[in-house]
Each structure stands twice: as C-alpha cells, then as structure tokens.
Amino acid sequence: MINHKKNAHPYIPNTAPSVQAEMLKEIGVESIDKLFDGIPDELHFKGEMDIPKALTEFELRRHMEGLLNKNKSSNEYINFLGAGCWQHFVPAVCDEVNQRSEFLTAYAGEPYEDHGRYQALFEYQSLVAELVDMDVVNVPTFDWGQAAATSIRMAARMTGRSEVLLPKTIATDRYKIIKNYCSPDIECRLVDYDEESGQLSIEDLEEKISTKTAAVYIENPSFLGFIETQGQEISDIAQQFGAISVVGVDPSSLGVLAPPAHYGADIVCGELQPLGMHMNYGGGQAGFIATRDEEKFIQEFPSRLFGIVPTIVEGEYGFGDVAYERTSFALREKGKESVGTQTALWGITAGVYLSLLGPEGMHELGQTILQKSQYTIQQLDKVQGVQSSRFKATSFKEFVVDFNQTGKTVEEIHNKLLDNEIFGGKDLSKDFPELGQCALYCVTEVHSKEDIDKLVSSIKEVVESE
Amino acid sequence: MKQIVRDHKVRDFNQAKWDEPIILELHQPGERGVIIPEAEEMIVESVGDGISQVPKNMRRKKKPDLPEISQARVLRHYVRLSQETLGSDFNVEIGQGTCTMKYIPKINELLVRTQKLTEIHPLQNVNSVQGILEIIYKLDLCMREISGMDYFSFQPSGGTQALFAMASLVRAYHNENGEGTQRDEIITTIFSHPSQAATAAVKGYKIITLHPDKDGFPDLDALKEVVSERTAGFVVANPEDTGIYNPRIKEFTKVVHEAGGLCYYDQANANGLLGITRAKEAGFDMCFFNLHKTFAAPHMCGGPATGALGVGEKLKEFLPGPIVEFEDGKYTLNDQLEHSIGMVRSYHGVPQTMVRAYAWIRALGADGLKDVAKVAVLNNNYLYHKITQIRGASAPYVKGKRLEQVRYSWEQLANETGVTTEDVGRRMTDFAHHYWTSHHPYIVPQPFTLEPTESYSKADLDEYIAALTQISNEAYENPETVKNAPYNSVIHKLDEQDYLDDPDKWSISWRSYLKKVKMEEGVK
Numbered sequence: 001m002i003n004h005k006k007n008a009h010p011y012i013p014n015t016a017p018s019v020q021a022e023m024l025k026e027i028g029v030e031s032i033d034k035l036f037d038g039i040p041d042e043l044h045f046k047g048e049m050d051i052p053k054a055l056t057e058f059e060l061r062r063h064m065e066g067l068l069n070k071n072k073s074s075n076e077y078i079n080f081l082g083a084g085c086w087q088h089f090v091p092a093v094c095d096e097v098n099q100r101s102e103f104l105t106a107y108a109g110e111p112y113e114d115h116g117r118y119q120a121l122f123e124y125q126s127l128v129a130e131l132v133d134m135d136v137v138n139v140p141t142f143d144w145g146q147a148a149a150t151s152i153r154m155a156a157r158m159t160g161r162s163e164v165l166l167p168k169t170i171a172t173d174r175y176k177i178i179k180n181y182c183s184p185d186i187e188c189r190l191v192d193y194d195e196e197s198g199q200l201s202i203e204d205l206e207e208k209i210s211t212k213t214a215a216v217y218i219e220n221p222s223f224l225g226f227i228e229t230q231g232q233e234i235s236d237i238a239q240q241f242g243a244i245s246v247v248g249v250d251p252s253s254l255g256v257l258a259p260p261a262h263y264g265a266d267i268v269c270g271e272l273q274p275l276g277m278h279m280n281y282g283g284g285q286a287g288f289i290a291t292r293d294e295e296k297f298i299q300e301f302p303s304r305l306f307g308i309v310p311t312i313v314e315g316e317y318g319f320g321d322v323a324y325e326r327t328s329f330a331l332r333e334k335g336k337e338s339v340g341t342q343t344a345l346w347g348i349t350a351g352v353y354l355s356l357l358g359p360e361g362m363h364e365l366g367q368t369i370l371q372k373s374q375y376t377i378q379q380l381d382k383v384q385g386v387q388s389s390r391f392k393a394t395s396f397k398e399f400v401v402d403f404n405q406t407g408k409t410v411e412e413i414h415n416k417l418l419d420n421e422i423f424g425g426k427d428l429s430k431d432f433p434e435l436g437q438c439a440l441y442c443v444t445e446v447h448s449k450e451d452i453d454k455l456v457s458s459i460k461e462v463v464e465s466e
Numbered sequence: 467m468k469q470i471v472r473d474h475k476v477r478d479f480n481q482a483k484w485d486e487p488i489i490l491e492l493h494q495p496g497e498r499g500v501i502i503p504e505a506e507e508m509i510v511e512s513v514g515d516g517i518s519q520v521p522k523n524m525r526r527k528k529k530p531d532l533p534e535i536s537q538a539r540v541l542r543h544y545v546r547l548s549q550e551t552l553g554s555d556f557n558v559e560i561g562q563g564t565c566t567m568k569y570i571p572k573i574n575e576l577l578v579r580t581q582k583l584t585e586i587h588p589l590q591n592v593n594s595v596q597g598i599l600e601i602i603y604k605l606d607l608c609m610r611e612i613s614g615m616d617y618f619s620f621q622p623s624g625g626t627q628a629l630f631a632m633a634s635l636v637r638a639y640h641n642e643n644g645e646g647t648q649r650d651e652i653i654t655t656i657f658s659h660p661s662q663a664a665t666a667a668v669k670g671y672k673i674i675t676l677h678p679d680k681d682g683f684p685d686l687d688a689l690k691e692v693v694s695e696r697t698a699g700f701v702v703a704n705p706e707d708t709g710i711y712n713p714r715i716k717e718f719t720k721v722v723h724e725a726g727g728l729c730y731y732d733q734a735n736a737n738g739l740l741g742i743t744r745a746k747e748a749g750f751d752m753c754f755f756n757l758h759k760t761f762a763a764p765h766m767c768g769g770p771a772t773g774a775l776g777v778g779e780k781l782k783e784f785l786p787g788p789i790v791e792f793e794d795g796k797y798t799l800n801d802q803l804e805h806s807i808g809m810v811r812s813y814h815g816v817p818q819t820m821v822r823a824y825a826w827i828r829a830l831g832a833d834g835l836k837d838v839a840k841v842a843v844l845n846n847n848y849l850y851h852k853i854t855q856i857r858g859a860s861a862p863y864v865k866g867k868r869l870e871q872v873r874y875s876w877e878q879l880a881n882e883t884g885v886t887t888e889d890v891g892r893r894m895t896d897f898a899h900h901y902w903t904s905h906h907p908y909i910v911p912q913p914f915t916l917e918p919t920e921s922y923s924k925a926d927l928d929e930y931i932a933a934l935t936q937i938s939n940e941a942y943e944n945p946e947t948v949k950n951a952p953y954n955s956v957i958h959k960l961d962e963q964d965y966l967d968d969p970d971k972w973s974i975s976w977r978s979y980l981k982k983v984k985m986e987e988g989v990k
Contacts, residue, residue: 040713043743045742051827068821071594071596072594072595084812085813093537103767114550116547117547122976123490125975145812259526262526281817283770307973308979311959312960322966335664345770355533357532358499367515371514378513423594446503449509
C-alpha cells in the first residue's frame with residue numbers, strides 16, 4: 001500500500017509539500033482547497049469513495065496478473081470461434097510497431113511534430129486502397145458495424161433517400177449497431193436468402209427495391225461464411241434503381257477473392273482486425289470505408305482523410321486533412337455525422353501488416369485459409385449426423401455446421417468440447433432460429449491439421465456418445 | 467571540459483527527420499516481410515489448391531499492387547516514422563488542452579500484453595473469461611463511486627461514440643414514454659465538444675446551442691427561454707473548455723428536468739473533479755468518462771479507446787448490451803436489457819483500455835484520485851497565473867480561479883504583431899512542444915488551450931511557459947521568425963490549400979497521387 005502521508009505518488013510529481021507551497025505562494029492562494037471555491041458547497045462530494053487503497057507497482061502487478069490469469073486463452077485452447085473477430089497469425093513486427101511509445105502515446109498533434117503519424121496513416125490508406133482496388137480509404141472508424149452504418153448514411157445523403165436493404169444473413173450484433181445508428185430517419189429492411197445456398201434472394205431483392213432505396217448492402221464473405229457470387233447482379237439491380245451498392249468485406253479474403261469494386265460496389269467497407277490485430281476480447285476491431293476518388297463520395301465521409309501536400313521546401317512531403325470543412329470538427333452539427341477518437345493505431349498496424357505480407361503473402365493467406373477450412377468441412381462431414389456445411393456454396397474461412405441430426409443441442413456439444421480444451425464455433429440457434437441447431441465455425445491459417453483432426457475426433461466422440 | 471550551464475529557458479531541440487519514402491516506394495520485387503503458415507501436405511492432398519472451388523467470377527484475377535519489402539526494411543521504415551511522432555512520453559505534454567495528456571504508466575502496458583488478454587475471443591464461454599469480466603465489473607464499481615451513477619457500459623469506444631450512445635438513450639427513453647416524436651430538440655453549449663451537437667444531430671435531433679454570458683458561464687436565462695415540451699435532452703461539459711466551473715449547474719439540470727428532458731454530462735475530461743464533485747449530485751441522469759483521458763489509458767494516435775457510459779437506475783434497461791453482472795459468485799453477461807438501444811460497438815468495447823484504467827485506479831486509491839484532481843487544478847492555476855503575464859496573451863472571461871484547463875487568447879499579440887495562434891503553434895514544435903488552438907468556431911479570438919494535468923512538475927510547467935514567453939518576444943521583435951516556423955521539426959511549413967480542398971489536386975492514397983502527378987505533368 002502507498003502511504004500518502006509519507007511518499008509523493010510516483011505518478012504525481014507535485015505532491016511534494018514544499019513545491020505545492022511555492023506554487024500556491026506564486027498564485028497568491030492559501031491552500032489547494034481554495035482553488036475549488038467555484039464549486040458550491042452543496043456540490044462538494046463529502047463522502048468517501050469506496051475504492052481500495054493504492055497499491056505499489058509490485059502489488060499491482062501481482063493483483064492484476066492474478067485476475068488476468070483466470071482467463072483461458074485461445075493459445076491454451078483450440079479456438080474455432082470467429083463471427084466477426086478472427087484468430088489470425090500476428091507478425092511480431094506489427095506488435096513492435098504499435099507498442100512503440102511514440103505511436104502509443106501520441107494523439108492529435110500537428111502535421112509537423114506528428115509527421116510520422118500522418119505518414120503512417122496515409123500509407124495505411126494507400127495500402128488498403130491497393131487491396132480493395134479503390135482510390136480513397138478513410139482513417140479507420142470503430143469497427144465493421146460502424147463502417148457499414150456510416151456507408152449507409154453516406155448513401156442516404158448522396159441519394160436523398162431513406163431506406164436501405166440488407167441481407168438477412170447479417171450478423172445480429174452488426175445489425176444492432178447499424179439499426180441504432182440509422183434510426184430514426186433511415187429504415188432498414190432485410191432481404192431473404194436462398195435456403196439451400198445462402199445466397200441473397202434476387203427475387204426478394206427485386207420485390208423490395210424501389211426508388212426509395214438509398215443503398216443495397218451485402219457482405220462478402222457473408223456473415224455465415226459462404227461467398228456471395230451474385231455481386232455484379234446485385235450491384236446492377238441497385239444501380240438500376242439509382243441506389244448505391246455497398247459491400248462489406250473481410251480483407252483477409254482479398255488476396256484470393258475479387259475485391260467488391262470489381263463487381264460494381266460503389267462503397268466498400270469492412271473489418272481491419274484480421275490485418276495484424278490480436279483478438280483482445282474484441283478490442284482489436286477497427287472499420288474502414290473505401291470509395292472511388294469522386295467529390296460526391298469524399299464530401300460525404302465523416303472521417304478524417306489524410307492527403308499528401310507539398311511544403312515550402314522543395315523535396316518534402318507533408319500531410320493534412322482533405323476537405324476538412326465537411327467534418328463535425330469544423331461545422332459541429334452541420335458537419336457530416338461526427339468524428340473523434342476511433343481506432344487510428346489499428347490503422348497503422350494494418351498498414352504494417354499489408355507491407356509485410358505483400359501481394360504474395362495475401363494470396364498465400366487466402367489460399368491456406370481456403371484449404372484448411374475445406375479440409376475441416378470434408379472431415380467433419382464424415383461424422384454421423386453432422387452436416388459440415390449447411391449451405392451449398394463455397395465458403396471462405398467460416399462455415400455453418402449443422403448438428404440438427406445429432407439429437408443434441410449446440411450448447412451440449414460445445415460444453416463437452418470445452419472438456420477437450422476446444423472452443424466450438426458461435427452457436428447460431430438464438431440468432432438464426434430457422435437453422436435450428438447450427439454453429440458457425442472458423443478455420444484460419446493458425447489451425448494445424450492436428451488441431452482440426454482433434455476437433456473432428458472430439459465432435460465424433462460427443463455426438464456418438466449416449 | 468566545462469559543465470553545461472542549464473539556465474537557458476528553452477530546449478535546444480531537433481526532431482528526428484528521416485526523409486523516409488512512402489512505403490509503396492520501397493517495393494523491391496521478390497522481397498518478403500513474412501511467410502504465412504501453409505496448409506500441410508495431407509490437407510493439400512485431400513482438398514487440392516483450395517482456390518479451384520471458388521466460382522471463377524469471384525476469384526481475384528490480379529494480385530493486389532502491394533509492395534514487396536524485407537522484414538527489416540519494413541521495421542526500419544516504421545520505427546523511423548515513429549521517431550517523427552512526438553508521443554506524450556517524450557514531451558511536456560500540456561499543449562493539447564481538453565485531451566488530458568497525462569503520464570501513461572508502463573506497468574499498465576506490460577499488463578495488457580499478456581496472452582491472457584490478447585488471445586481471448588469475445589464470444590468465449592463466460593467460464594473461460596472470468597478474469598477480464600471481474601476487471602470490467604470492478605471498474606464499473608469504481609466508476610459508480612466516482613460519478614454517483616448506478617451502472618456503466620464500457621461498450622462506447624471513444625468520447626464521440628459515448629455521446630452518440632447517450633443521444634440514442636435519450637431517444638429510446640422518450641420513445642418508451644410515448645414522447646419520442648414530440649421531443650425533438652437537444653440543447654448544448656458552444657464551448658462544449660463539437661461531437662455533442664454532431665452526434666445528437668445524427669440521432670435526428672434539432673440542436674439548440676447556448677452561448678456564454680459575459681463572464682463565460684453558460685447562460686441560465688437563455689436556457690429557460692429555450693426549454694419546452696420539445697426538449698429531449700441537455701448535454702454539457704462542466705467545466706467547459708474554458709476551465710470555468712458553472713456553479714449553477716444544479717439549476718440547469720432542474721430547469722431541464724422540469725421541462726421533461728434528460729440531462730447528460732460530458733465528462734470526457736474529469737481530471738479536476740475526481741473525488742471533488744459528482745454527476746449525480748449535480749442532477750445528471752447520465753455521464754461518461756474517457757478512459758484514455760482522465761484514467762491514463764494511452765491515446766494511441768487516436769484510439770482504440772473507451773468512453774465509459776454511466777447511468778442512473780431509471781436508464782439501466784436502455785443501455786447498450788451486454789453488461790457485466792455478478793451473480794452467485796460468478797461474472798456473467800446480461801444481454802437481456804428490456805429497452806436496450808442495441809449496440810454501438812461490437813462485443814464489449816475495448817477491454818485493454820478497461821484493464822489500464824482499472825490498474826490506474828488501483829495504483830492511486832481513493833486518496834490518490836483526489837490528489838490527481840487537486841494537483842491538476844494547482845498546476846493549471848499556476849500555469850494560468852504565469853501565462854497571463856506573457857505579453858500579448860490573455861484569458862478571456864471571469865477572473866479568478868479555473869479548474870483543470872484554460873482557453874487563452876493571443877488576440878492582443880495578433881493585433882500588435884500580426885502573428886497568429888497558428889504561427890505560435892508551429893513555432894512551439896521547434897521547442898519540442900505540442901500546442902492546440904480550439905475547436906471551431908473560434909469564440910475566443912486567436913485561441914489556445916492548455917491543460918497541464920497532475921503529471922507535470924513545476925519545472926516542466928516552467929519549461930512550457932518559457933517557450934511561450936520566448937515566442938511572444940520573437941513576435942514583437944522579429945515576427946517573421948514565428949510566421950515561417952517551424953525550423954527544427956520534421957518538416958517545414960505546409961503549402962497546403964489547393965492540395966487539400968481541390969478535387970483535382972487532393973490525393974488520399976499514393977495511387978491517387980501518382981495519377982494526379984502524371985496528369986499535372988501531362989498538362990505541362
């Protein structure tokens with residue numbers, strides 16, 4: 001415990017009484033308490049905060065590590081959970097860069113003393129731009145959900161319309177974010193999917209789309225893992241009605257899958273977490289939005305967009321905010337939505353990741369994931385009663401495993417898997433009741449054949465037991 | 467060799483300048499930064515190349531134009547860029563007022579790097595994440611003590627998102643009471659953060675902005691004039707960016723409550739208030755704290771972060787879920803809040819920030835938290851006393867004490883020398899300092915906003931004051947020195963306007979820059 005009477009607190013230099021006295025003398029005030037005179041007596045908190053006494057650094061470390069050690073990590077267990085936050089290999093250089101105290105402790109400095117921060121974020125924009133094959137990428141927003149919600153609001157402003165169509169296969173959580181962000185003025189309507197393939201029902205889309213539609217939003221790969229193959233057709237239909245085609249994407253797929261700009265997307269958004277961020281119990285999420293370099297799009301971004309600028313000295317690049325006057329920093333409620341602290345450090349990290357992987361690495365990443373997930377599907381299908389891919393469509397890294405024929409619930413099966421130190425995939429029975437007892441499994445480059453075989457044998461053991 | 471005399475006032479500083487190319491210029495065909503684990507042979511034998519199964523129209527035809535760079539070169543590039551960034555570990559970080567740039571304890575960084583945090587998935591069975599849930603729950607308990615609120619959600623991941631969540635709660639609350647359509651106005655003040663007004667507008671509210679009275683206080687009479695049956699909510703910071711505490715805040719919240727509105731308190735920065743005064747006693751229904759400001763989590767170039775949102779009992783069921791609860795000796799997640807607004811961010815927010823904030827609170831204890839407020843206010847009043855003695859500088863509005871920060875003005879300096887606050891800001895970088903003006907619009911002419919927090923010693927404050935004093939002297943003696951600054955920073959003065967606001971010239975990515983440069987050359 002820290003004895004406040006005896007020691008100055010290590011984090012607070014001016015707790016030393018002699019310095020305090022000197023400063024008070026300079027100000028001409030008798031005591032520190034007098035500095036709070038402006039707060040009326042009735043508002044002074046007179047109680048004691050029920051917060052334990054201060055710990056020394058040594059005690060703090062022991063206490064905190066004791067708590068954190070109660071967690072079971074995905075390094076101890078084999079993890080097949082994905083559903084928007086995915087376990088990937090994180091190169092050490094990503095951690096090295098984002099732990100640099102210069103980046104870790106910087107905030108909102110100017111383009112001079114924070115030149116490195118501006119350049120790193122400009123480079124992140126430039127690298128993601130190559131991955132999605134579009135010219136404009138924003139400084140990252142909170143997560144995929146926010147990126148999608150903002151993309152939809154951008155589309156609504158561009159079209160002057162107030163309805164958006166989304167796939168019924170969207171993640172429940174992401175949909176909650178979008179719905180709250182779009183209410184009260186934008187109506188969200190869900191478009192049905194084909195029961196067999198999971199693909200968006202074109203029939204239902206054609207029925208629901210109209211000249212009120214601001215945007216048609218789809219995801220690729222879909223939340224349920226399968227690849228949506230009708231991208232071009234969907235974009236064409238959207239554009240026929242004057243709506244904006246918005247596609248949400250998992251960027252770890254873009255080394256092998258066509259980027260949405262190649263099948264007609266006007267706005268592309270997605271999740272940066274797979275590009276070098278640890279899962280961090282969900283703290284690694286970060287969203288991005290990309291568009292073509294057209295003023296009508298750029299003027300609708302709420303986010304900061306860093307641009308390259310000359311300085312008064314030949315041979316120097318500087319950076320600054322493009323079209324700053326559109327932001328809420330400049331215009332308060334008349335700006336485009338709002339801007340503030342979001343996930344800049346994860347943007348820088350995603351840039352580091354893409355620089356390390358390069359074109360070959362991104363391709364190999366996608367290929368390995370496809371192979372390992374296809375292998376898992378193939379092996380799981382051999383288990384009696386388990387249908388390893390509920391939808392007849394190619395999936396990327398996630399797929400819906402159907403346990404309906406096993407006579408057991410996902411919860412029962414997954415509880416047993418925990419005994420074998422396996423985290424089964426996300427239980428879909430609550431969010432997608434029409435699927436019954438299904439779960440969304442995620443396999444990435446981090447899963448070895450041994451891990452996958454252990455999953456398969458464990459599931460076999462559970463479903464075949466009485 | 468003589469001992470160096472240290473009585474000079476300003477730092478003899480040169481920031482690192484590495485002249486690093488844009489990373490895409492480092493492309494060297496064939497180089498690799500890292501190798502991805504491949505599928506084992508037996509897997510490949512079973513499924514083939516994986517890609518053939520993807521329908522042809524969905525395959526990427528040409529690999530992305532990412533650069534190929536060796537690992538060491540990527541690392542060197544980024545550590546050089548890091549050296550061109552003035553993190554708060556490196557400077558007397560008092561120039562970014564409103565941001566509460568305080569010491570970031572290294573022990574907390576060590577704690578969040580454990581695989582027991584980094585490698586846990588947000589949907590893991592709660593039995594396997596009891597440690598992090600306990601930390602979040604106990605942080606909630608501490609926040610309740612600090613604010614007087616009854617429940618916290620840590621899902622909002624920044625101050626702006628917390629403000630947006632609060633505006634969403636206001637809407638959900640009135641909808642539930644059948645007054646959602648009628649109550650369509652939110653009242654705020656001009657000295658509050660722009661996100662207060664901006665986020666309420668996203669939720670479809672009409673914004674009413676109060677201006678200060680002659681002493682800088684929000685105007686109570688003006689509030690009384692604008693409240694009505696249309697008032698949905700009132701959002702304010704106290705103190706505002708001026709550091710002036712509004713002593714009549716309880717009357718403000720009373721007026722709004724009598725009109726049927728909710729009051730929400732922007733405590734993004736609560737550094738002068740810990741243990742001194744609380745949201746509850748001032749009559750607020752909700753408040754939020756930025757854990758990356760008052761609670762010493764790092765700012766990370768602008769997030770990830772946390773805006774911890776606290777509410778009184780009557781608003782609990784409207785919170786974004788899930789929230790952490792403690793039942794029968796076990797920590798659980800409650801996502802069954804009856805009137806929940808849904809979610810504002812995926813999963814549980816940014817747990818790393820919560821771990822840091824909890825560790826910081828435990829390192830200080832109740833007494834230490836109060837010391838934070840006291841010393842932050844002492845430091846600020848010392849700075850205020852000294853800055854207002856600098857030629858050309860002033861602190862508009864009420865004379866007397868301020869809490870944790872002050873918005874100053876160089877109006878006199880600008881009138882007398884032509885040197886603007888932006889000029890001063892650039893010159894400050896030559897002495898290793900950050901400097902921030904104000905949000906827009908500039909109500910205080912030629913503004914600058916300083917917030918010294920509890921983290922800096924008297925000697926640190928004196929260094930910052932000396933730099934501003936020297937720049938004031940330069941402005942009066944040789945204003946061009948200030949106007950053409952910086953000289954010792956990473957780059958020189960930007961030559962910016964066309965390149966940021968002209969669609970034919972702006973470049974938001976390197977590929978776009980290359981296209982536009984080519985076009986420009988073609989024209990020539």
